[in-house]
Amino acid sequence: MTADLPGDLRAAVIELAQTPHLLVALDFDGTMAPIVDRAEDARPLPRSAAALAALSALERTTTALVSGRALASLRVVAAPPEPTLLVGSHGAEVHLGPSSAELKPSLRQATALAEARAAVAQAVALYPGTMAEQKPAGVVLHYRQASETDGQAAVDLVNQELAQNPAFTITTGKMVLEISVVSANKGEGLATLRESTHATATFFAGDDVTDEHAFAALLPGDVGVKVGQGNTCAHFRIESPHQLPAVLELLLAARTNGGTHNA
Structure with a gap:
């Protein structure tokens, strides 16, 4: 439940929801989905998947997954809603729509x-x-x-x-x-998403050391949430993927109740 979230995180999410164009970017493994022994068995928690789908349907709101997985693998396990943009292979693969080129090594x-x-x-x-x-x-x-x-x-x-x-x-x-063989990271991927969508603020959640590049790329007014233990430069932290649905549902409720009406 959203009442179980830290007060400072609740306030930051509610404020973020008022931005004119919101980018909601999420890591997958360990964030939307609990870590499992076999990577192919990972699936998003149902409430997180539902909240992401609902956010993707809002006006002036762009959703994205930013993962270490290859895009082909990410599509299978995450089954993201159609409007959701994808960054895979830690930023080496980027899907911004049907015209996106496939990554081909030299x-x-x-x-x-x-x-x-x-x-x-x-x-x-x-x-x-x-x-x-x-x-x-x-x-x-x-x-x-x-x-x-x-x-x-x-x-x-x-x-x-x-x-x-x-x-x-x-x-x-x-x-x-x-x-x-391609030098890329999630911070670069997040910057590409922000530039291509003209987002005015970004929400990003991730759990692994590779997500620190994305947290470091956040700008003033953005919200970064570390999932689980470990050193981080994110300003907020939740204990596990099972708390993420409450964060996303709070963001959805706040955005639905007025965030998209700001010009």
């Missing part, structure tokens, strides 16, 4: 990507419980289901194979190691 990037995929495949073959996720411009080593020893060994192996090559951007997240 020949040099494709060569480097093959090297990264080979290194991750080697780690997966050696260490039980690890798995690879393929992206258009990267590859991810997942080790949530591996033992602590095997997971760390897999990470060390991939880092040793690739860390000295400047062609790669290597980032860590919650039990994942991601290698990309």
